Amino acid sequence: MDREKVMKLDELKSHLKRGGVYRRADLAQWSKSVDGHIKILVKSGVLQKLSQGLYYYPKKTVFGQTPPNEKILMKQFLKDDRFLVISPNLYNTLGIGTTQLYNKKLVYNHKRQGDFIIGKRTFSFCIKSHFPKKVTREFLYVDLLNNLENLAEDKEQILEKIYSKIQSLSVKKLRQATQLYGSVRTKKLLGKLLSSQSNVSNTISS
Structure with missing residues (x-):
């Protein structure tokens, strides 16, 4: 992934908050390549897919990741x-x-x-x-x-x-x-x- 793509992906990640649940439309406001970015974030474990079009940015504790509120x-x-x-x-x-x-x-x-x-x-x-x-x-x-x-x-x-x-x-x-x-x-x-x-x-x- 070239530097520009990494920067755009990092920009999207900067808007995410631990414990947050996001719809695709929420993420699209911070990315012009939202589907590609979601695919990368899910594959890398940054986001968890909960259902079609719904994603979770896991909150971490000493016991591991917690489920969404x-x-x-x-x-x-x-x-x-x-x-x-x-x-x-x-x-x-x-x-x-x-x-x-x-x-x-x-x-x-x-x-x-x-x-x-x-x-x-x-x-x-x-x-x-x-x-x-x-x-x-x-x-x-x-x-x-x-x-x-x-x-x-x-x-x-x-x-x-x-x-x-x-x-x-x-x-x-x-x-x-x-x-x-x-x-x-x-x-x-x-x-x-x-x-x-x-x-x-x-x-x-x-």
């Missing part, structure tokens, strides 16, 4: 900052008997639908009209019921334990989460229980 990764992949990443493994924290571990994460968003492998990790993108900015315990119950048919555990046992567990939750918060984020089936499953709990609470307080 999940929020930065999703923001660049979606070209949007409205999303929620959730692992089905979080259902295991509810204490309702779920123990299965899942390798993929769910990404609720407004743009993409389907499973994508990004940086050797599988993400299942689901277009939804509404989802919270962060995961709450009430949302987890609703989300679990929304995805009940996709879980490996015994559905009836899960339902029985959910009904016993959610009695300790705030009826108001659970009702709000159900109305905002629940599927039609989830609203039916929780509707009667929430109504009965509300009636019990009213009787006790009166």
Whole structure:
């Protein structure tokens, strides 16, 4: 590679920040030969290809290179900052008997639908009209019921334990989460229980 090409490549590299995730369009603003430069940078290990048109400039620690920050990764992949990443493994924290571990994460968003492998990790993108900015315990119950048919555990046992567990939750918060984020089936499953709990609470307080 002649000196001029090296200088142009070095100029491109000077704009990269450790831990950054870049789309091809981002890199193109700093290079007139972006495809050739990307090819060289990937081959030399400076950049890692995460998916088509998406690249990572690895951050280094004493333990080696770290994977890209999940929020930065999703923001660049979606070209949007409205999303929620959730692992089905979080259902295991509810204490309702779920123990299965899942390798993929769910990404609720407004743009993409389907499973994508990004940086050797599988993400299942689901277009939804509404989802919270962060995961709450009430949302987890609703989300679990929304995805009940996709879980490996015994559905009836899960339902029985959910009904016993959610009695300790705030009826108001659970009702709000159900109305905002629940599927039609989830609203039916929780509707009667929430109504009965509300009636019990009213009787006790009166």
